[in-house]
Amino acid sequence: MTDNNAATPKPGGKRLELTLRSLVLGCLLAVVFTAANTYLGLLVGLTFASAIPAAVISMAILRVFRTSTIWENMTVQTVASVGGAMSSIIFVLPGLVMIGWWLEFPFWQSVAICILGGILGVTFSIPLRRALVTNGGLPYPEGVAAAEVLKVGSRGAEQTESAVRENKSGLWIVVAGAVVSAGYSLLVAGRVFAGEAAKFIKLPAALGGGATGMGFGMQFALLGAGHLIGLTVGLAQLFGLILAWGIAVPLLTSPDTVTWLTAHGIP
Template sequence: MASSETHIPKVDPAPYVPAESTMREFTLKSILLGLFLAVILGAANAYLGLKAGMTISAAFPAAVIAIAAFHLPFMKGTVLEQNITRTTASVGEALVAGAIFTIPAFVMVNLNGERLWTNFHYWDVTLILLVGGLIGILFITLLRRTLVIDAELPFPEGYACYEIVKAGQGGDSGAKYVFGAMGIGVLIEMLKNSGGFAIFKECKEFFINFPNSVIHHFNGSKETLADITHKGGIAFQTPLASPALMGVGYIIGPKYSCINFAGGVLAWLVFIPLALFLNPNFYDQLVAGGMSVSNSDMAYTAWYNLVRPMAVGAMLVSSLYTLWGLKNSLARAFKGIFSKHELNAGVPNNRLEKDLNLKWVFISAIILI
């Protein structure tokens, strides 16, 4: 039986650009373009992450756009400048991903019946992201050699970007596909968005009620206690006509798309109907405040207050499980930080071996933590 795993070809250890090269790399235009792309792709990923619950790497579109930009007559640049731009953009996107998966927790958390945050605190969020971003950069600096060079991990995204950049030097940037997909996405949004032509709706929602089920409750002596009528149903929604979600599905592939779909099936076809069925007084409890409540409203509030926290808890447990599985690798990485090899890795005229002082990097990371 053929393996379904993606095969990552072994990359030639010799760098594409010689280590002793003095080619321009860390330039103002590469940084500014990278920051601009970080803002654009970061905003897109923030929207996508909050809507779909996942983000995708900005490295691929950033690599393609960087190649196209540095081929313009007034932006002529080197392959190393393209790499700096791509890296800057992808790091900005990663910071956004960290924000959207952590900051909303401050709004969701209840302490003694009160929300921790009732709205977003701009400067608090800015400080959190600034410190978090710096800590991430410092730890990447510490673990770069151990995880990237010594561990010989495949890094499929990095290899794919390497192939994109290498192909781009021959004139095949692939920019037409990126901008063509953007145009198709804009067209679909215009046709379905209320701010556009609104020719069709993004999705269709409906609710299927279950027949009432009367459960006869009795004690251990088989004496009747009460007859309770349970109600329930299933909230259905057609797939969204969303270019963003279609793009995500294409990028992450069938395996992870199916995992994501399975989560939706468990939530909306199992847990929410179960929550509605097991609480026969749910409707009466909701209308006690005088508001009219539909079946869709009950399904939504069951998802928001019951199922969603379960999903967050599952995500936290899986994160801890992943970290536990990496404990040996991380221990070896930190053990090698202060080795003689690490501290004296700098070699004159070798751009690949230029490191910051790792002792000061480590101390700075500890201070920020």
């Protein structure tokens, strides 16, 4: 039988929201998602939103406690979703090196930038919340989806047995995927399998005489990222791949282009 009152505070009672277990679990998930986002961002140049996966994991774990509430799950997913935001620093710091402002990565200066950036983000979110969220009329599809996931999966009147089973199976899928991915990475590190393969070719003179390449990498992290970003973003990346390696690189490496660039003093 479903406990319909677990997520609703009794009159005069105390609502469980900011608890030690929610903070600890949220911080652990934030560390995991930040590390995953940082690695994936440096590898393929994109990060994924962690609010919904964090909500699913949170509900599956906190269901062990009979007193867990939807507000605790909301706290966990809010803290864990910081992983997607903080990992964006991987695009800022390399940009400072690329434009010549930095020649190295000073550790404490980088830490200070991250801390100040986080404080500014939280500070600006307070006055801008009413303008952008409350009265903005924006759909925020990820936020709406995370709210629906929390409502149907947390303890309370709106939870369903199918959602409970789905949360449990989702947690086991996450654990099994992590174990399989770690095992495969160990096998690749031990050179049992080839992690990636690349082939560079020179085009015939009829096609400009340029060069291009083709690479293939097998990583479970990329499979997971592809599942999270969806078909639309995946097709956009495929179009960018074709545009870069099928058109731009052959044109820029053709002898005629190299000769023209050299004649105009462009390295």
